[in-house]
Amino acid sequence: MAQRLKEVDVVVIGVGMVGSILAKELAAAGYKVVGLERGSTRFTVPEFQSPGIHDELRFDVRKALMQDNTREPVTFRNNTSQTGLPVRRWESFLPGTGLGGSMVHWNGQTFRFQANDFELATRTRERYGKGFLDPDLTIQDWGVTYDELEPYYDRFEYLLGTSGKAGNLKGQIQQGGDPHESPRSRDYPTPPQKEHYSGALFRKAASSLGYHPFPQPSSNLSQPYTNPEGLKMNTCVFCGFCERYACEHYAKSTPQTFILPVLLANSNFELRTGCQVQRINLDSTKKRATGVTYIDNAGRELEQPASLVITSLFAINNIRMLLLSGIGKPYDPSTGKGVVGRNYAYQTMSTVASFFDEDVIINPFMASGASGTMINDYAGDNFDHSGLGFIGGAFIGAVNTNGRPIQYHPTPPGTPAWGKGWKEAVVKHYNHTVMFSLHGSSTSQKQNYADLDPTYKDAWGQPLLRITFDFPKNDLKMAEYVTARGVEIGKAMGAKQVVGSPRKGPYTTQIYQTTHNTGGTVMGNDPSTSVVNRYLQSWDVPNVFVIGASAYPQNASWNPTGTLGALTYWVADALKNKYLKNPGHLVST
Amino acid sequence: MKHLLATLILLGASAAQGATPPPEAATCQACHGAHGEGVVDGDKPRLAGQSAFYLDKQLRDFASGARDNAIMSAIAKGLNDQTRAKLAAYYAALPVPAALEHRAPTAAQAERGHQLAIEGAEGKRVQACNNCHGPDGSGVALSAPALAGQLAPYLAAQLKSWQQGSRKNDAGNLMSSVASRLDDADIAAVTAYYASLE
Numbered sequence: 001m002a003q004r005l006k007e008v009d010v011v012v013i014g015v016g017m018v019g020s021i022l023a024k025e026l027a028a029a030g031y032k033v034v035g036l037e038r039g040s041t042r043f044t045v046p047e048f049q050s051p052g053i054h055d056e057l058r059f060d061v062r063k064a065l066m067q068d069n070t071r072e073p074v075t076f077r078n079n080t081s082q083t084g085l086p087v088r089r090w091e092s093f094l095p096g097t098g099l100g101g102s103m104v105h106w107n108g109q110t111f112r113f114q115a116n117d118f119e120l121a122t123r124t125r126e127r128y129g130k131g132f133l134d135p136d137l138t139i140q141d142w143g144v145t146y147d148e149l150e151p152y153y154d155r156f157e158y159l160l161g162t163s164g165k166a167g168n169l170k171g172q173i174q175q176g177g178d179p180h181e182s183p184r185s186r187d188y189p190t191p192p193q194k195e196h197y198s199g200a201l202f203r204k205a206a207s208s209l210g211y212h213p214f215p216q217p218s219s220n221l222s223q224p225y226t227n228p229e230g231l232k233m234n235t236c237v238f239c240g241f242c243e244r245y246a247c248e249h250y251a252k253s254t255p256q257t258f259i260l261p262v263l264l265a266n267s268n269f270e271l272r273t274g275c276q277v278q279r280i281n282l283d284s285t286k287k288r289a290t291g292v293t294y295i296d297n298a299g300r301e302l303e304q305p306a307s308l309v310i311t312s313l314f315a316i317n318n319i320r321m322l323l324l325s326g327i328g329k330p331y332d333p334s335t336g337k338g339v340v341g342r343n344y345a346y347q348t349m350s351t352v353a354s355f356f357d358e359d360v361i362i363n364p365f366m367a368s369g370a371s372g373t374m375i376n377d378y379a380g381d382n383f384d385h386s387g388l389g390f391i392g393g394a395f396i397g398a399v400n401t402n403g404r405p406i407q408y409h410p411t412p413p414g415t416p417a418w419g420k421g422w423k424e425a426v427v428k429h430y431n432h433t434v435m436f437s438l439h440g441s442s443t444s445q446k447q448n449y450a451d452l453d454p455t456y457k458d459a460w461g462q463p464l465l466r467i468t469f470d471f472p473k474n475d476l477k478m479a480e481y482v483t484a485r486g487v488e489i490g491k492a493m494g495a496k497q498v499v500g501s502p503r504k505g506p507y508t509t510q511i512y513q514t515t516h517n518t519g520g521t522v523m524g525n526d527p528s529t530s531v532v533n534r535y536l537q538s539w540d541v542p543n544v545f546v547i548g549a550s551a552y553p554q555n556a557s558w559n560p561t562g563t564l565g566a567l568t569y570w571v572a573d574a575l576k577n578k579y580l581k582n583p584g585h586l587v588s589t
Numbered sequence: 590m591k592h593l594l595a596t597l598i599l600l601g602a603s604a605a606q607g608a609t610p611p612p613e614a615a616t617c618q619a620c621h622g623a624h625g626e627g628v629v630d631g632d633k634p635r636l637a638g639q640s641a642f643y644l645d646k647q648l649r650d651f652a653s654g655a656r657d658n659a660i661m662s663a664i665a666k667g668l669n670d671q672t673r674a675k676l677a678a679y680y681a682a683l684p685v686p687a688a689l690e691h692r693a694p695t696a697a698q699a700e701r702g703h704q705l706a707i708e709g710a711e712g713k714r715v716q717a718c719n720n721c722h723g724p725d726g727s728g729v730a731l732s733a734p735a736l737a738g739q740l741a742p743y744l745a746a747q748l749k750s751w752q753q754g755s756r757k758n759d760a761g762n763l764m765s766s767v768a769s770r771l772d773d774a775d776i777a778a779v780t781a782y783y784a785s786l787e
Contacts, residue, residue, distance in 0.1 A: 045711035050720040224766045232714055232770075235761025237721065237732075248720050 002293050002301040008032040008270075011292055011306035013277045013321065016101015017561070018312035018547045018568045020255040020263055021159075024229075025572040027268035031580070034304060036275040036294055039098030044256050048246035056406045060244050065105045067095045067314075071459035074316060075466045076509050079447060080333060084466040086456050092509040093346075093517055094244065095314040099273065100255040102314055102515065103561070107243040107369025107401055108219035108252050110162045111558035112153050112566070115146035115182040116381045120554065123381065124391055133391065134474050136445045138343055140553045143525040143534035146182050149566045152573075154185055156565030157217075160253035161225035161233055164188035164217030178214040180376040193222045193236065198362050198434040199373030202398035205492035211375045216397060217562075218370030219253035229262045240402040242369025252369070272296070276460055280309050280325040280544060289327075289544050295460055307583070308543050308575075315550035319344075319450045319520035320465040327541050328521075328531045331449050333468070339531045340521060341450040344467060345555045347516040348440030348475040350394065350502045352486035353410050354495035356432045363431065364403030372399030372437070378482045379557035380441065390477040392441030393557050396486045399437040403430070410435060412497055434493065436486050440479055440503070442518070442555040445472045450520050471505045479503040516560050518552040525587070533587040535574040536567065542585045547571055611675050616664060626686040627740045634743040638685035643734040644677035647758075656758040685738055685787075692741070694781035702782020705775060713770045718779065721763070726783050741784035748776045 009031040012019045019035055027033045042048070058064045067090075075084035096102035116123050121140045124133065133139070166187040167177025174187075192215035195203070203213040220236035227233065236251040250257050263269055274297030281290045281303065291305035311321050322328050322340050331342035356362075374397025376382055385391055402408055410433040411425040453466035483502035490498035503513075524530030527539040536551055538544040547568060549560045556563075578586055610618070617625070620633045627635035636644060650656035651665035652673075665673070694702060706726060709716040719726060721733040728735030736744065750756035751768035759765075771779070 043711050044714070044716065045709040049708055049717045051724065222761070224762050232766070234716075234766045235763055237761070237763065249716050250714050 002303040004303045004305065007291070007305035007307070008034050009306065010034070010308045010310060011036065011304050013280075013292060013309070013311045014038075014101060014313040014317070015099055015255075015271060016096070016312065016314070017103040017255055018564065019101070019310070020259050021565075021568050022310055022312060022547070022572055022575075023269055024259050024263040024266070025576065027263065027266040029576050029580075031268060033269045034306070035269065035271045036277055036292065036304070037099055037271065037273045038276050040273050041099045041271070042104070042246070042256075043260075044246070044248065044250055048248050048256075050248050053245055053248050054239075054241050056404050059105075060404065060407050063090050063094060063244070065096050065098065065244065065246065066090050067097045073456075073458075073464060075453045075456050075464050077466070077468050078470045078506050080468060084453055084456075084468070086464065087509050091511060092507075092513050093515040094512075095316065095515065095517075099271070100260065103254050104246045104256065105244050106252075106254070106561060107559075109370040109399075109559040110157065110160060110164070110217045110219045110562045112181065112184070113146070113556045113558060113563050114180070114380050114382075117556040118142040118145050118149075120391075127381070128385060128391075134445070134472070136447065137472065137474060138444045138446055138529075139391075140343075140522075140524060140529055142553055143523055143530070144567075144570065149563075149570055150183070150185060152566040152569040153562060155569045156562065158189050159227055159229070159258050159565070160219045161189050161221050161227055161258075162217050162219045162253070163190040163193050163222035165192050165215055167212075167214055176214060178376050179212050180379070180382045188217060190222050190225050192216075193218050193220065193368055193371040194238075195373055196363070196366060196371060196400060198364070198398040198400050199371070201360075201434060201493045202436070202489065203373045205489050205494075206375050208492055209489060211377045211489075213373050213375050216370050216372040216374050216399060218368060220247070220368035220370055221251055221253070227258055229259060231258055231261060233257050236368045236371075238366045238368050238371065240365045240367040240404060243401055275302075277321065278324065278460065278462060280311070280321065280327060280541075282326065282541065286326065287541060289541050308545070308580075310545045310547065312547045315517045315520065315548045316450065316465055316467065318546050318548045318550040320452070322521060322531065322538075322546065323452050323465070324462055327538055327544060330451055333447060333449055336446060339527075339529065342529075342531075343444035343519040343522045343553055344448050344450045344469060344517070345442040345444045345519045345552070346469065346507075347442050347514045347555055348392075348394070348471060348479050348503050349513045350438040350440060350479045350483045350486070350500070352396075352436040352438065352483060352490050352501070353412070353499045354434040354436070354490035354493055355410075355412055355429055355497040355499070356434070356495050358428070358432055360432050362400070362434060364400045364408060364433075364435075367400045367402050369401045370399070372397040372401075374399065376557075378485050388477070388481060390474045390481070392443060392475065392478050394438040394440035394478070394482045395557055396436055396438050396482065396489065398434055400435060413499060434490070434495065436490065438479070438482055438486050439514075439557060439559070440475065440482060441557045443472050443474050444519055444554040445474075448472070470507050471503065476503065476505055516549070516555060518549045518555040518560060521546045521548070521550040522553045523551040524553060527589055533585075535579070535586045536571050537574075537579070537586050539589060543583060545571060545575070611672070611679055613668065613672050613676055614679060617676065617680070620660075624686055625680045625683050627743065629740055630742065632743050632746045633740075635686070635739055636680040637683035638738075639681060639735055640728055640730045641674075641677045641681035642731050643728070644680055645674050648673040648677065650758045657755060692781070694778065694785055698778040698781045699785070701775065701778035702780075705771075705779045706782060710775075715767055715770050718767075718783075725786055736783040737786035739783055741780040744780035744783060745776050748780065
């Protein structure tokens with residue numbers, strides 16, 4: 001029998017980026033907030049300090065910062081004819097755990113989506129006609145527009161101190177920025193990071209082909225910055241240990257640098273770590289949450305009553321929390337009915353490797369996770385798709401995030417996989433290769449979804465999440481087309497050999513691609529095709545808000561974090577200005 | 590580690606430089622000691638064993654005015670690029686002298702200094718000095734200077750200069766960010782700690 005704790009105003013499940021921002025906003029507004037984090041506390045000092053934090057074997061190969069999949073894996077299959085099996089070793093995507101969440105190990109690539117992305121279904125129909133889309137695709141509008149989110153993007157970027165160059169200031173195109181971006185109200189808080197040599201080569205080549213290169217927006221900061229919370233951050237030193245690692249320098253924006261010290265100093269907030277939330281509890285009507293039940297590190301079962309429950313977990317864990325709690329109707333791919341787990345999507349990542357002679361010195365180890373140079377000319381709907389047979393696109397960029405010794409060793413096709421020949425090729429190419437990232441959009445389709453696994457359970461006896469996913473044909477066509485454009489840029493750089501690797505199916509969990517899992521609790525204006533309304537409030541249980549990239553109806557051509565930050569502040573305002581003044585449905589059904 | 594460090598320092602020095610000081614070193618010796626050991630009660634640092642890259646950059650910065658010091662600027666302006674590089678290589682190749690006589694850190698200073706060096710201070714948002722300055726402050730050849738065995742008064746004077754903005758010849762204002770968050774007791778502790786290291 002669970003011990004019942006004293007009721008609070010708000011319980012936040014997961015104290016990562018979303019949880020810490022919302023908890024801070026609500027605690028500052030006077031509400032009693034409890035944050036439940038399954039992992040442990042960790043701070044820049046002492047946990048993230050050198051030399052321990054640069055242990056590539058521990059963090060990169062063995063994934064020390066990730067969700068413990070000996071206790072809590074997911075199961076995976078490509079389609080419903082297969083049996084899902086547990087992923088016991090993270091490779092394709094890397095959900096984090098612990099205070100600060102997955103953002104602790106991010107790369108700092110901080111994008112906005114474009115206006116078109118939020119109204120993708122409508123605008124695609126308008127531009128290309130009704131019959132253009134593959135009928136399997138289930139893309140839809142978000143229920144919120146770019147213009148509505150713009151002030152919140154701005155707020156998030158200023159919280160982080162993001163380093164970049166505006167390309168469109170209130171409709172005025174800015175030289176050197178991204179001319180395709182939707183209008184922003186002001187420039188980035190700090191100037192772009194320095195360009196590395198591979199970026200310079202890319203910029204010249206892309207310009208020569210008539211494209212519009214610009215510096216990648218980075219939350220590894222280009223200069224010291226004090227954010228609106230009064231927290232000071234430092235300049236990035238280009239050590240090349242961002243993604244999969246934590247930053248030792250207070251230079252990569254994470255909850256530890258931009259919000260946690262302020263949150264933890266607020267007596268309205270209580271952090272509890274080592275708390276594995278089992279479910280959100282509902283009353284007998286199933287239309288109201290009464291709080292949550294969790295198991296702490298001592299194995300005790302505790303019930304935390306609360307008036308408002310915010311689930312701010314990593315995307316796939318948000319889906320699972322709703323399914324374990326019986327909130328919302330689970331999606332059934334055979335009928336197309338139900339919503340929870342529907343529209344699970346990902347990111348379609350391709351690469352281009354450009355091999356140079358030994359007189360071109362790249363120094364790939366001098367890098368931050370987001371110090372690239374890139375173009376958006378083939379991202380989103382920035383090019384005409386008529387006759388191409390697909391929608392979406394990818395940003396193409398020379399994004400050298402690292403040159404770490406164990407994992408970074410580009411070699412051309414035909415190189416032996418091991419032995420003397422492999423070693424010689426690694427030595428020959430390590431410092432003379434430019435890698436492009438082609439960061440592609442991901443459409444949602446009927447066959448891709450997530451549900452509870454019928455067989456496998458976690459260490460607490462709860463069913464695992466089962467992901468059923470393969471790349472939509474649309475996205476593989478997109479990858480093929482955009483990779484060909486990337487190869488052209490590689491050739492224009494003057495590389496000796498250019499190798500394009502468009503993403504191919506079937507999707508596998510055994511090769512790293514990206515940690516941009518989206519969908520499954522999608523937002524929208526229609527309860528029959530969305531789990532939450534435009535304020536990320538559950539249609540079924542209005543005192544539950546579900547916030548994460550799980551809300552994206554499909555994924556765009558950019559990293560999802562910037563948009564999630566904007567949505568977080570959008571929800572914070574809706575909670576403070578609307579919901580908490582008059583709890584109930586913010587959108588009538 | 591010491592072996593590796595010695596190799597790195599040797600690599601930093603030009604092979605052409607032996608133990609014989611170049612004639613221009615006479616000017617340096619007047620203040621920095623006959624063997625580049627520095628002067629303990631002043632602001633004249635030890636040069637022996639410091640990285641050639643760092644020493645050369647400082648001479649160029651003194652010459653250009655990027656680093657401000659009336660005496661050093663006048664001297665550095667009188668040297669051409671080649672001579673600066675030669676002097677830097679010479680001092681980089683000199684053996685690190687035994688620690689000069691100096692005031693040993695108090696037990697409290699040693700503890701605080703060690704903490705700031707290897708771990709930092711979360712409350713002040715100060716990261717470990719060794720993150721950039723290498724294990725035990727031994728320096729990183731092409732970026733951050735060695736701190737181990739450097740003279741405490743010199744290190745303290747530099748931290749004050751970074752704090753006050755009179756020194757700013759680093760990349761990204763890193764040192765002013767860190768120094769501005771240290772108080773006088775921190776500075777006394779961390780400089781005494783590094784000075785006491787071999």
